[in-house]
Amino acid sequence: MDTTLLLYIGIMAAGILIGSRTMSPEKEYKWLGRLQFLALMVLITALGIRIGADDKVVSSLKEIGLSAFVITIFTLAGSLLCLWLVRKWMGLDREGVKKDD
Amino acid sequence: MTRSIVAAVTAGILAGYFIAPEALVRSCGALITGGLCLLLFLVGLDIGRQGTILEDIKKVGFRVLLFPVAVIVGTLVFAAASSLLLPLSPRETMAVASGLGWYSLAPMLLAEYSASLSAMSFLSNVMREVLSIVLIPFVAKYIGHTECIALPAAAAMDTTLPIVVGATSDRIAIYSITSGVVLSFAVPVLVPLVMEL
Numbered sequence: 001m002d003t004t005l006l007l008y009i010g011i012m013a014a015g016i017l018i019g020s021r022t023m024s025p026e027k028e029y030k031w032l033g034r035l036q037f038l039a040l041m042v043l044i045t046a047l048g049i050r051i052g053a054d055d056k057v058v059s060s061l062k063e064i065g066l067s068a069f070v071i072t073i074f075t076l077a078g079s080l081l082c083l084w085l086v087r088k089w090m091g092l093d094r095e096g097v098k099k100d101d
Numbered sequence: 102m103t104r105s106i107v108a109a110v111t112a113g114i115l116a117g118y119f120i121a122p123e124a125l126v127r128s129c130g131a132l133i134t135g136g137l138c139l140l141l142f143l144v145g146l147d148i149g150r151q152g153t154i155l156e157d158i159k160k161v162g163f164r165v166l167l168f169p170v171a172v173i174v175g176t177l178v179f180a181a182a183s184s185l186l187l188p189l190s191p192r193e194t195m196a197v198a199s200g201l202g203w204y205s206l207a208p209m210l211l212a213e214y215s216a217s218l219s220a221m222s223f224l225s226n227v228m229r230e231v232l233s234i235v236l237i238p239f240v241a242k243y244i245g246h247t248e249c250i251a252l253p254a255a256a257a258m259d260t261t262l263p264i265v266v267g268a269t270s271d272r273i274a275i276y277s278i279t280s281g282v283v284l285s286f287a288v289p290v291l292v293p294l295v296m297e298l
Binding site (some may be wrong): 013017032037039046049051060065067085 | 105126133136147151182228229236252269272273286
């Protein structure tokens with residue numbers, strides 16, 4: 001694992017620690033949602049600029065999109081199937097309730 | 102939300118393609134790292150604020166951790182299988198899928214390996230979230246309630262949580278959140294791990 005990754009995990013862990021010590025679960029923090037949205041938009045735009053500036057990516061955007069779609073469909077089906085198997089194995093019914101409780 | 106994301110990425114692509122001064126593109130790397138740090142910190146605050154994850158897991162039992170494990174196994178195995186249909190290696194399709202729906206983090210982690218994989222990861226993980234939103238009501242009705250948390254994977258703890266709870270019941274919320282949190286932690290570990298294979 002490289003250092004950037006440790007930095008990311010460390011920062012998230014710091015957030016969890018600070019959030020659990022200083023913030024309450026009942027109160028609504030509007031600024032938190034707004035700031036998250038802002039950071040997300042900046043990130044997505046920057047990602048878009050990188051995609052757009054890369055001629056190789058732009059020229060194969062259609063194939064990239066199609067591959068992404070196929071992978072997504074497989075991924076959804078696979079996780080659904082595995083979760084269904086685990087639920088059956090745990091003896092939960094369709095509502096997620098244990099049959100013998 | 103979906104509309105804002107599509108608008109932002111389209112504006113970015115157009116700007117990158119038509120305007121693209123070298124300096125702007127190069128500064129994107131720093132912008133992405135900085136923005137990601139901010140976002141991860143805020144997501145952390147949000148998780149920590151609820152402060153009950155560990156107690157929640159204890160209450161419903163540690164077997165609840167089997168759900169995110171099932172999501173990871175299903176995602177990776179089927180992603181590997183999808184490479185049979187695509188001009189990609191199983192390692193590449195698994196790398197794309199290991200974003201587990203976290204489209205703001207996973208593409209950044211892949212950017213250092215390949216620009217096309219990074220773009221594919223972004224698209225696929227956005228699609229995972231959008232398709233989940235569409236499919237959750239049907240899965241809840243015809244397959245089962247717990248299965249709903251498998252579709253959005255990491256997003257089950259935040260953006261798609263209201264949809265999962267709305268389509269199922271309050272008792273699924275706790276499964277949805279714990280699974281989403283575990284999967285979110287798995288993303289920054291899983292993506293590089295798959296690339297090192």
